[in-house]
Amino acid sequence: MAAKISSYLSHWTAYVPVVAVAALILTWGRDLPPPVVVLSALLLAGAVLAAVHHAEVVAHRVGEPFGSLVLAVAVTIIEVALIVTLMISGGEKSQSLARDTVFAAVMITCNGIVGLSLLVGALRRRFAVFNPEGTGGALAAVATIAALSLVLPSFTTSRPGPQFSPAQLGFAAVASLALYLLFVMVQTRRHRDYFLPITTAGKVIDTEEHVDPPPARTALVSVGLLLVALVAVVGLAKGVSPAVESGVASAGLPQSVVGVVIALLVLLPETIAAVRAAARDRIQTSLNLALGSAMASIGLTIPVIAVAMIWLPGPLLLGLGGTQMVLLALTVVVGTLTVVPGRANVLQAGIHLSLLAVFFFLAASP
Structure with missing residues (x-):
């Protein structure tokens, strides 16, 4: 056992997070020259992969399905920390950062990760097969939370602009969190079988095949290294964020692109894990990761941001614009039509990826 753990610790995924944290300590609170920014970005990418x-x-x-929740919660921790950190130092231009990041996360997960997973599954086995009952429930929860937190603020009248009043924000935060926790209970306990992987042949997989689960001590080591990696990701992202913001401004792009960059960064682990699962004919696991991340991104992020607004100055702009609402509505409709049959081919994958491309284009050129 000791030999196995020693070998495990010699892997690059063990020392990269430690090196990244060391770099974070050395660069914290300093103005970074371009070479250091590049090195920090590389370490940041390594910490994400670790x-x-x-x-x-x-x-x-x-x-499964508990495993899918691990990455979802880890990603949400990164996202919340980045948003709050940038809102503290960003001033007026960061008032819509939470909205831009959360909406980008929804579009990337529901179109990008879902589309990639379906494409990989369909190309390898002609059809991507999944459970429509579990996936449909997850999509319904995502649509409900998104509408409550991102659409309604544009239509309420208690405050000018696309924002909630304090009472409305508190209600939306509690409702979003409650709905997310209800979904987790259904996914992990009451209807766990709805979220287990199904092979193309229709076989339900309750455990991973061919590979034994790692020992408990190895898993505990990974928990510790995961926490170290998350600290490194959050800290290094804060260090390189001024360079990202200045780059966005220099390119003449809208400030909302910063939210897209944050979402792309924090969702990289989910994307890699989902594509790997799809390649192993575990499309349900991929969809659990995608929709679970979208739900956690709203259901956990908005409540934390609502609490943080007690100390953060300025208003919190949550309501989407007309173009974004159209994209969100189209995503929900297309997602519903994809989920209902319980199987998808390259056409559905292409449609979702096309919607993601439209989102990226309109984010850069509104």
């Missing part, structure tokens, strides 16, 4: 590995180790230990 987080993927350790989250997958823990996920394999606890099994």
Whole structure:
């Protein structure tokens, strides 16, 4: 056992998070020259990939569908920390950062990760097969939370602009969190079988095949290294964010692109894990990761931001614009039509990926 753990710790995923944290300590609170920014970005990418590995180790230990929740919660921690950190230092231009990041996360997960997973599954086995009952419930929860937190603020009248009053924000935060926790209970306990992987042949997989779960001690080591990697990701992202913001401004792009960059960064682990699962004919696991992340991104982020607004100055702009509402509505409709049959081919994958491309284009050129 000791030999196995020693070998495990010699893997690059063990020392990269430690090196990244060391770099974070050395660069914290300093103006970084371009070479250091590039090095920090590389370490940031390495810490993200290490987080993927350790989250997958823990996920394999606890099994599905609990495993899908591990990455979702880890990603949400990164997202919330980045948003709050940038809102503290960003001033007026960061008032819509939470909205831009959460909406980008919804579009990337529901169109990008879903589309990639379906494409990989359909190309390898002609059809991507999944459970429509579990996936449909997850999509319904995402649509409800998104509408409550991102659409309604544009139509309420208690406050000018696309924002909630304090009472409305508190209600939306509690309702979103309650709905997310209800979904987690259904996914992990009451209807766990709805979220288990189904092979193309229709076989339900309750445990991973061919590979034994890692020992408990190995999983605990991965939990610790996952936490170290998350700290490194959040800290290094804060360090390189001024360069990202200045780059966005220099390119003449809208400030909302910063939210898209944050969402792309924090969702990289989910994307890699989902594509890997799809390649192993575990499309349900991929969809659990995608929709679970979208739900956690709203259901956990908005309540934390609502609490943080007690100390943060300025208003919190949550309501989407007309173009964004159209994209969200189209995503929900297309997602529903994809989910209902319980199987999808390259056409559905292409439609979702096309919607993601439209989102990226309109984010850069509104």
